[in-house]
Amino acid sequence: MRESEILQIIRARIPGTGDDAAILPFRNTHLVLTTDMLHRTSDFPEGTTPKTIGWRSVAVSLSDLAAMGARPLGVLLAFGDPSLDERCVMGVLEGATACCETAGTRLLGGDLDRHQELTLVSTAFGHVRNPVLRYGAQVGDLVCVTGELGRTQAALHCFATELAECANDLFCFPPRIAWGYQLAKVATSMIDISDGLARSLHLLAQASNVGFVVEASALPIHPSLLKHLTSDECLDAALFGGEDYELLYTISKERFRTELGTVIGRVINSGVSLHTAGGEIPLANRGWEHGT
Amino acid sequence: MRESEILQIIRARIPGTGDDAAILPFRNTHLVLTTDMLHRTSDFPEGTTPKTIGWRSVAVSLSDLAAMGARPLGVLLAFGDPSLDERCVMGVLEGATACCETAGTRLLGGDLDRHQELTLVSTAFGHVRNPVLRYGAQVGDLVCVTGELGRTQAALHCFATELAECANDLFCFPPRIAWGYQLAKVATSMIDISDGLARSLHLLAQASNVGFVVEASALPIHPSLLKHLTSDECLDAALFGGEDYELLYTISKERFRTELGTVIGRVINSGVSLHTAGGEIPLANRGWEHGT
Numbered sequence: 001m002r003e004s005e006i007l008q009i010i011r012a013r014i015p016g017t018g019d020d021a022a023i024l025p026f027r028n029t030h031l032v033l034t035t036d037m038l039h040r041t042s043d044f045p046e047g048t049t050p051k052t053i054g055w056r057s058v059a060v061s062l063s064d065l066a067a068m069g070a071r072p073l074g075v076l077l078a079f080g081d082p083s084l085d086e087r088c089v090m091g092v093l094e095g096a097t098a099c100c101e102t103a104g105t106r107l108l109g110g111d112l113d114r115h116q117e118l119t120l121v122s123t124a125f126g127h128v129r130n131p132v133l134r135y136g137a138q139v140g141d142l143v144c145v146t147g148e149l150g151r152t153q154a155a156l157h158c159f160a161t162e163l164a165e166c167a168n169d170l171f172c173f174p175p176r177i178a179w180g181y182q183l184a185k186v187a188t189s190m191i192d193i194s195d196g197l198a199r200s201l202h203l204l205a206q207a208s209n210v211g212f213v214v215e216a217s218a219l220p221i222h223p224s225l226l227k228h229l230t231s232d233e234c235l236d237a238a239l240f241g242g243e244d245y246e247l248l249y250t251i252s253k254e255r256f257r258t259e260l261g262t263v264i265g266r267v268i269n270s271g272v273s274l275h276t277a278g279g280e281i282p283l284a285n286r287g288w289e290h291g292t
Numbered sequence: 293m294r295e296s297e298i299l300q301i302i303r304a305r306i307p308g309t310g311d312d313a314a315i316l317p318f319r320n321t322h323l324v325l326t327t328d329m330l331h332r333t334s335d336f337p338e339g340t341t342p343k344t345i346g347w348r349s350v351a352v353s354l355s356d357l358a359a360m361g362a363r364p365l366g367v368l369l370a371f372g373d374p375s376l377d378e379r380c381v382m383g384v385l386e387g388a389t390a391c392c393e394t395a396g397t398r399l400l401g402g403d404l405d406r407h408q409e410l411t412l413v414s415t416a417f418g419h420v421r422n423p424v425l426r427y428g429a430q431v432g433d434l435v436c437v438t439g440e441l442g443r444t445q446a447a448l449h450c451f452a453t454e455l456a457e458c459a460n461d462l463f464c465f466p467p468r469i470a471w472g473y474q475l476a477k478v479a480t481s482m483i484d485i486s487d488g489l490a491r492s493l494h495l496l497a498q499a500s501n502v503g504f505v506v507e508a509s510a511l512p513i514h515p516s517l518l519k520h521l522t523s524d525e526c527l528d529a530a531l532f533g534g535e536d537y538e539l540l541y542t543i544s545k546e547r548f549r550t551e552l553g554t555v556i557g558r559v560i561n562s563g564v565s566l567h568t569a570g571g572e573i574p575l576a577n578r579g580w581e582h583g584t
Contacts, residue, residue, distance in 0.1 A: 003404050006381050010404070022400035024366055026419075027319040035415055037370040037405045074316055078329040078413045089298050108314035111413070112295050112302070113329045121370045121403070121413035123327055127318075 069184025342383025361476025
């Protein structure tokens with residue numbers, strides 16, 4: 001079966017698993033928890049350094065906390081590797097620790113195991129009084145993103161063309177924790193872009209029971225992507241390329257300020273469409289499917 | 293490198309990772325968090341059902357919470373599998389959910405991924421005002437265990453002799469959460485027996501800077517083990533066979549009550565030894581090493 005089909009069945013059985021992270025009311029606040037599994041075959045191209053592997057493994061989980069506007073409390077990391085080579089383990093640890101520090105949190109522990117395939121599972125937990133959910137978008141709200149789109153696609157291009165140093169730099173994306181704090185006070189709905197902008201727009205639209213129209217010319221394309229690809233390729237990568245881990249959110253016009261990111265469109269009654277110079281076209285619900 | 297060597301280096305770098313779970317002060321209590329990676333080759337013999345795989349994956353993490361006397365708040369489960377066969381995924385989910393219910397907690401979410409080798413990473417988190425640590429044992433205290441020893445060795449024997457139903461039953465051990473609550477109020481030090489009684493005694497002794505003398509005839513041997521092995525083999529399995537996940541703890545004589553488990557020895561100044569009919573012998577610091 002496809003992961004997405006199985007996930008649908010699981011979500012029907014475990015209440016509350018439709019958002020970026022699990023939410024648990026605790027002592028006048030909410031604990032927020034998320035776990036992510038990454039592994040060699042699907043997540044780390046040839047040329048990825050151990051340090052980058054550690055960084056990225058932690059960053060994907062912290063990104064889920066950012067998407068709910070949560071403050072991180074700590075990270076656990078389980079690491080399986082065929083060799084348990086000291087240099088590799090220490091590199092992973094160094095990257096994981098550095099990413100935690102960037103996000104103002106700490107690596108608190110983990111597990112280590114001999115494993116056929118390099119595998120990392122990071123668990124991040126944090127707290128937030130009022131978590132931002134995937135539903136809550138109101139017709140008339142602005143649709144916005146943090147940072148730039150296409151960073152991971154640019155990294156993959158660099159890995160493929162053996163620009164390993166550049167690729168590793170791009171792959172170590174900063175989790176948008178501080179941005180998440182700010183947005184927690186004002187966003188009406190939020191998600192992190194793990195499976196591409198188009199897929200994330202559809203997920204937000206379904207959860208909020210609204211639609212979106214997005215302006216193609218407004219999309220903030222990552223400069224490294226512009227350097228390597230044509231503008232049509234850039235647009236495709238920004239819309240359908242996955243794992244950018246920027247925040248996609250909706251916000252009322254009155255509350256938006258330019259330091260909160262880039263306005264890319266607005267909330268409408270239904271449908272997800274892209275406005276281009278040639279007119280308005282439906283935006284397909286397709287994107288990046290992990291590990292398939 | 294061996295896992296134990298790498299873990300020593302990591303522990304030196306990440307403060308506070310010497311105990312069963314990470315501890316984080318939060319809102320007048322402590323959050324307690326732990327993650328465990330299990331996989332096909334080293335943890336699930338031929339004949340293990342998906343339901344047992346799900347149960348056991350969750351139970352090992354809950355056991356770490358029990359060892360600190362914590363009340364569980366929830367569990368996350370990351371599951372990687374080569375086929376993502378629906379029957380297998382649903383079986384794992386059923387087992388994981390059932391184990392959570394046994395411990396009075398819930399499966400809150402997780403991750404799902406296509407993976408070369410069946411791999412499960414469970415993360416359990418809970419809270420406790422005063423966590424029981426591995427240090428704190430006082431000379432003169434009693435040394436005790438919950439339940440019986442050798443359950444997992446009996447299960448492995450059943451798997452090897454194709455008594456699959458019996459093996460699966462034994463493999464689904466109950467995490468000692470309720471026992472952990474009770475002991476949190478009275479135990480002076482505690483650990484769960486994940487790598488065998490002998491190894492766990494040495495870990496407690498090192499952490500508390502004390503020694504232990506254990507009475508061979510006092511060890512509570514699991515009835516299923518007695519059914520299959522000679523008494524010498526039983527003693528060896530109880531001492532050095534791993535993954536029983538009973539709680540090993542120390543407690544003052546005055547506070548011990550028979551419903552808290554079985555007294556197996558007492559705390560002395562130094563050394564870990566076994567008292568048998570033939571006299572007192574040093575107990576080797578050897579045990580079960582996971583995944584090697």
